[in-house]
Amino acid sequence: xxxxxxxxxxxxxxxTHYSKDQAVHALxxxxxxRVAALPxxxxxxxxxxxxxxxNGGSTTFFVVGxxxxxxxxxxxxxxxxPGYFPTIGARILRGRGFTRDDxxxxxxxxxxxxxxxxxxxxxxxxxxxRIIFSQGESERQIVGIAADIREGQLDAPIPxxxxxxxxxxxxxxxxxxxxxxxxxxxxxxxxxGTIREIDPTLTLTQPTVMNQRIHDSPAASMHRTSxxxxxxxxxxxxxxxxVGLYGVVSYSVSQRTREIGVRIALGAQRxxxxxxILSEAGWxxxxxxxxxxxxxxxxxxxxxxxxxxxHAWDGAILASVAIVLGxxxxxxxxxxxxxxxxxxxxxxxxxx
Numbered sequence: 457x458x459x460x461x462x463x464x465x466x467x468x469x470x471x472t473h474y475s476k477d478q479a480v481h482a483l484x485x486x487x488x489x490r491v492a493a494l495p496x497x498x499x500x501x502x503x504x505x506x507x508x509x510x511n512g513g514s515t516t517f518f519v520v521g522x523x524x525x526x527x528x529x530x531x532x533x534x535x536x537x538p539g540y541f542p543t544i545g546a547r548i549l550r551g552r553g554f555t556r557d558d559x560x561x562x563x564x565x566x567x568x569x570x571x572x573x574x575x576x577x578x579x580x581x582x583x584x585x586r587i588i589f590s591q592g593e594s595e596r597q598i599v600g601i602a603a604d605i606r607e608g609q610l611d612a613p614i615p616x617x618x619x620x621x622x623x624x625x626x627x628x629x630x631x632x633x634x635x636x637x638x639x640x641x642x643x644x645x646x647x648x649g650t651i652r653e654i655d656p657t658l659t660l661t662q663p664t665v666m667n668q669r670i671h672d673s674p675a676a677s678m679h680r681t682s683x684x685x686x687x688x689x690x691x692x693x694x695x696x697x698x699v700g701l702y703g704v705v706s707y708s709v710s711q712r713t714r715e716i717g718v719r720i721a722l723g724a725q726r727x728x729x730x731x732x733i734l735s736e737a738g739w740x741x742x743x744x745x746x747x748x749x750x751x752x753x754x755x756x757x758x759x760x761x762x763x764x765x766x767h768a769w770d771g772a773i774l775a776s777v778a779i780v781l782g783x784x785x786x787x788x789x790x791x792x793x794x795x796x797x798x799x800x801x802x803x804x805x806x807x808x
Contacts (some may be wrong), residue, residue, distance in 0.1 A: 457666075458544065461637065462543070462665075462667075463644050463663075465631065465633060465634075465660075466662040467487070467630055467660060468508070468628070468658065473657060481559075481622070484622065484630060488537075491650055494647075494650065500632065500635075501538070501541070501542065501632075502622060503540050503630065504534065504535035504629070504630055505535075505607070506662060506669075508606055508610065513533045515530065515533040517618070518591075519585060520585070526784070531572055531616040531617055531618055532615055534618070535620050535625045537623065537705045538621075541602060546603050548600050549570065549600050549601045551567070553600055566587065566598055567601065567618070570601060570602070570603060571604050571615060571616045582598050587618075611679065624793060632647070641650075648663065697781070698788045701740065701788045702789070704732065712796075726798075729797040729799075733789065733797075734793050752774065753769055754784060758770075
């Protein structure tokens with residue numbers, strides 16, 4: 457799914473005005489036709505459920521012609537219309553998508569996702585296979601395989617799922633999905649107004665900007681909190697490291713006050729003293745950063761489940777961290793080096 461520029465709005469038709477299936481389907485077609493004509497709208501589709509949320513809506517099934525041994529197989533069950541997959545940006549990998557001809561008067565069809573194809577049809581071609589939900593029901597033919605969509609929580613494995621045409625399955629409540637070049641909030645406002653013009657009695661629910669839905673999902677919030685916690689500890693570690701390095705270098709300078717005084721008395725330039733202190737601290741920094749990078753590679757693999765859309769380790773990030781640590785170390789050693797460069801050789805020798 458491509459969440460950018462994607463919004464959704466739930467619609468609940470009144471049971472009194474839309475008591476027949478044909479009336480609900482006609483309403484959905486009318487809404488999509490009106491919305492598709494709005495400025496900036498690129499595509500429109502409908503589905504019975506909203507992706508990225510509670511899984512829900514599962515069903516059992518049997519593969520026609522395959523012997524049954526009492527096992528119970530259950531997958532997610534989703535109802536969508538022909539515009540759903542193109543609108544949300546999901547791909548049909550094999551076979552075909554739904555068309556307007558896939559209505560109640562035509563043979564029953566379905567699309568399955570990759571996860572279902574791998575789990576229940578390993579080593580087979582699922583296209584053309586027939587499925588029933590219970591004994592005595594009409595058969596449904598698999599006509600396509602869709603790319604996996606995160607129908608459930610972001611951090612949960614993608615489950616097996618089947619998609620049925622909305623026109624062949626009554627779901628009174630449905631969601632309209634719109635991809636538009638306009639800002640999400642603006643599209644939702646215009647979308648709600650257009651639907652109200654069609655029928656003011658319709659109940660509108662769950663106005664959703666898909667990127668915001670992803671951002672506000674429980675999984676994203678939990679992992680974002682975990683990332684902030686880890687980042688806070690990392691900031692404390694950086695502060696402790698800088699303070700520790702400053703203390704070590706300051707102590708080293710205080711122990712070498714006489715040596716530095718002698719060097720200056722013999723004509724050493726201030727930049728030479730700076731170079732002496734900073735080079736020694738630099739070696740400490742290089743060794744520490746090298747050891748830290750090695751340890752971070754192992755640690756990053758342990759926390760890879762906290763990450764979305766990025767690798768557990770990245771060369772550019774590690775290089776940036778090394779540069780930040782090096783700059784902080786340089787700052788921590790500058791003050792002791794500056795104090796060493798301003799040592800009065802007479803006072804240094806007198807104190808010794």
